[in-house]
Amino acid sequence: MKSEIEIVSLIEAYLRNELSTEERGAFERLRNEDASIDHKVVEHESFINRMAEFGQHKQLLADMDMAHQQLDIEQLKADVLPVSFKIRSLFRKYRFNTAVAAAVAIVTVFATLLSTGYFSKTITNNYSALRRDINNIKRSQNQLIKGINDNPSKGPVNPGQFGGTGFALSSNGYVVTNYHVVKDADSVYVQNSLGESFKVKQIYVDPAYDIAVLQITDSAFKSLGTLPYTFKKSGSDLGEDVYTIGFPRDDQVVNRGYLSSLTGYAGDTVAYQVDISVNPGNSGGPLLDSRGNVIGIINAKQTQTEGAAFAIKSNYILQSIGAIPQDSLEVGLTVNKKNSLAGLSRTDQIKKMKGYVFMVKVY
Amino acid sequence: MSKEIRSSVSDDREVVFGILNDSKHTLNQLYKAHFPMVLQLILSNNGNEDDAKDIFQESVIVLYNRIKSGNFELNSKLKTFIYSVCRRLWLKRLNQKSRNISGELTDLENLESIEQDLAYHEEKDAQFRQMEKALMLLGEPCKTIIEDYYMQNRSMQDISEKFGYTNADNAKTQKYKCLQRLKKLFFQI
Numbered sequence: 149m150k151s152e153i154e155i156v157s158l159i160e161a162y163l164r165n166e167l168s169t170e171e172r173g174a175f176e177r178l179r180n181e182d183a184s185i186d187h188k189v190v191e192h193e194s195f196i197n198r199m200a201e202f203g204q205h206k207q208l209l210a211d212m213d214m215a216h217q218q219l220d221i222e223q224l225k226a227d228v229l230p231v232s233f234k235i236r237s238l239f240r241k242y243r244f245n246t247a248v249a250a251a252v253a254i255v256t257v258f259a260t261l262l263s264t265g266y267f268s269k270t271i272t273n274n275y276s277a278l279r280r281d282i283n284n285i286k287r288s289q290n291q292l293i294k295g296i297n298d299n300p301s302k303g304p305v306n307p308g309q310f311g312g313t314g315f316a317l318s319s320n321g322y323v324v325t326n327y328h329v330v331k332d333a334d335s336v337y338v339q340n341s342l343g344e345s346f347k348v349k350q351i352y353v354d355p356a357y358d359i360a361v362l363q364i365t366d367s368a369f370k371s372l373g374t375l376p377y378t379f380k381k382s383g384s385d386l387g388e389d390v391y392t393i394g395f396p397r398d399d400q401v402v403n404r405g406y407l408s409s410l411t412g413y414a415g416d417t418v419a420y421q422v423d424i425s426v427n428p429g430n431s432g433g434p435l436l437d438s439r440g441n442v443i444g445i446i447n448a449k450q451t452q453t454e455g456a457a458f459a460i461k462s463n464y465i466l467q468s469i470g471a472i473p474q475d476s477l478e479v480g481l482t483v484n485k486k487n488s489l490a491g492l493s494r495t496d497q498i499k500k501m502k503g504y505v506f507m508v509k510v511y
Numbered sequence: 512m513s514k515e516i517r518s519s520v521s522d523d524r525e526v527v528f529g530i531l532n533d534s535k536h537t538l539n540q541l542y543k544a545h546f547p548m549v550l551q552l553i554l555s556n557n558g559n560e561d562d563a564k565d566i567f568q569e570s571v572i573v574l575y576n577r578i579k580s581g582n583f584e585l586n587s588k589l590k591t592f593i594y595s596v597c598r599r600l601w602l603k604r605l606n607q608k609s610r611n612i613s614g615e616l617t618d619l620e621n622l623e624s625i626e627q628d629l630a631y632h633e634e635k636d637a638q639f640r641q642m643e644k645a646l647m648l649l650g651e652p653c654k655t656i657i658e659d660y661y662m663q664n665r666s667m668q669d670i671s672e673k674f675g676y677t678n679a680d681n682a683k684t685q686k687y688k689c690l691q692r693l694k695k696l697f698f699q700i
Contacts, residue, residue: 153687195694196661201635202642203662208575211535212568215542221560224547 155185159192275413277328277358277448278457280311280396280429310510313394313433313446314338314362317469319372320479321346321364324465325432325508326447327353330360338364338506341400345509352472357418357460358447359468362508363478375484376500377434379462380441386410390422392446393498394433395507402498403430405455407443412458413450420444423455432508435459440489440497523589530578541571545590549597556601566604570596573632599629645696653689660686 161167162175179186239246261267312329316322323338330336330350339345346366353360384390384407391404405424412419422435426446435444444459469483489497529537546567553563570593577583646654652674659665659673671682 153684156687156690157683195697198638198642199657199661202639203658205572205635205639206662208538208572209568211538212542212571215539216546216564216568218539219543219546221550224550225554225560227547 155188156192159189160196162189163193163196275448276428276451277326278312278426278428278431278446279326279329280427280431281309311395311429312431312508312510313429314506314508315393315432315434315442316372316375316504316506317361317465317483318481319374319484320481321369321372322351322481323348323362323364323506323508324445324468325360325362326445326460327355327358327360328447329432329508330362330510331355333510335511336362337509337511338362339509340506341502344368351477352468354468354471357464357468359445359460359465361468361472361481372504374486374488375504376488376497377436377440377442377504378484378487379466380437380443381463381466383410383461383463384420384437384443388443389438390424390435390443391494391498392424392426392430392433392435393501393505394426394430394446395505396427396429398507400502400505401430404494405457408455413448416458418464419447419458419460422446422457422459424457425455426457430457434501434505436489436497436501438494440487440492440501526589527578527583530575538571541589542567545593548590548594552594552597553601557605558601562601562604566597566600567593569600569632573628576632576635577628596628641697645693648696649689649693653685653692656682656686656689657693 158167158175162172167175179189310329310333312325314323314325314329317324330353333350336348336350337345338348346364346369348362348364348366351361351363386407386409388407389404390407391402393400393402395401403424403426405422407420408423409421411417412421420435420443422444424435424446426433426449430446431448433446434442435446437443441462442465443462445462445465446457446459449457466483469481472481474480489500492500526537526541529540546563549567549570550560550563553566554560558566573596574589574592646657649657656670656674659670660667667679667682667686670676670686671679674682674685676682676685
């Protein structure tokens, strides 16, 4: 029996085809006869193949490493990467910060717009409510005049912080004016064309329609007598001649014009647009048509446009009156239905109207 | 000059023949032609150039295995084959690295059926690692003797001269012992 070493070297020689034909024939016979030898041959062959494969694998890896070293990796990297890669990686890095910054910016923009009143339609730059700011110089002048005249009225001598116009709703002392005239008021007085002041209290305000209803509570007040004008319920026509009486200064001033549009500022259907020259202090004044019907109440004008004043439509006044609960009133409020101005000339109408239009003084 | 022209016009078929003949020139060419593409793929998908090297070399090994196993049909471009393999390998590695990288590389669809190749490759790879470990444990001079004889096919005569054995028989005995130990180690691991 041959030694283990000899058998293995024989097998190797056999596998490597190093045996001569005779030796080979002898070995194959031996292999056929002895199963254990055959088994060893198969086992050895597979192991040697495995090692050979491993050798090839290592060789391949080594070759590839050689090939790899020949390449300029940095140059390749620069070539294959898209130019935007830097930007993209920056974006990836900072996208969270960017999102936060954008959110803050959006919030800031909207907060600023909101706080400056960009979203509220009524307060706009070229829309000014016609309430009069009475300055200190005027007040001192007024005090002098009132001192000389020895005015009998019981009202305060000073002309108030703000002024506007109001007109009678009924003979028993109800007066209508604009809400913005009496807004934030400590106390409100009305002064008639004779210069007499009466204390009033606010009965009802409607900020949406810019309407305020006042009642004269002064003990010196006597009835006004029957109102000469009525309130027009239906709409008026374009181009209609209109006029207004107001107190842009301390005396009554009459202005005339015509109805230029059936809608007010920025398409506001509550108001008319009137081509009439009005000034601060005209707010709350009656807008009358040629037959002496009240068709509206002057409340504002557009500052950057010539001849665009606005007046709240008269049926909103009637609506406001209707909205006052009658039970809460001390004396009944009934709106005059008989017009005694129709057919009179403009000057006669104004003469009759004079006593029913008041200056509203706000403190 | 002629070499330059030949490498620039060499098509896939030539590369396949080159691989079958173990041509180093072909390997270099393959490396030069396709590595940039893989580098780009890996770099733009959270990898670095070392990853690219690993993945590309693995894909070349897969390609070699496929070609040498004899049943390689050139039914797509080599470039496509390499790209698909690299893409799959990298996806797998990404998944191993972190479970929560949602793993779809937004690129070409899988154009090649490479499932079998990859499975085969993995199996081989495991064997190779086992062999490498066994060889490491074997230590010198056995490791070099085995490598020289079985992997580089050097003759026993050369080996006995290199290691200073008095005759080839001594070297043979030594080699036999080494082989027995290697077998033992290999099957133990």
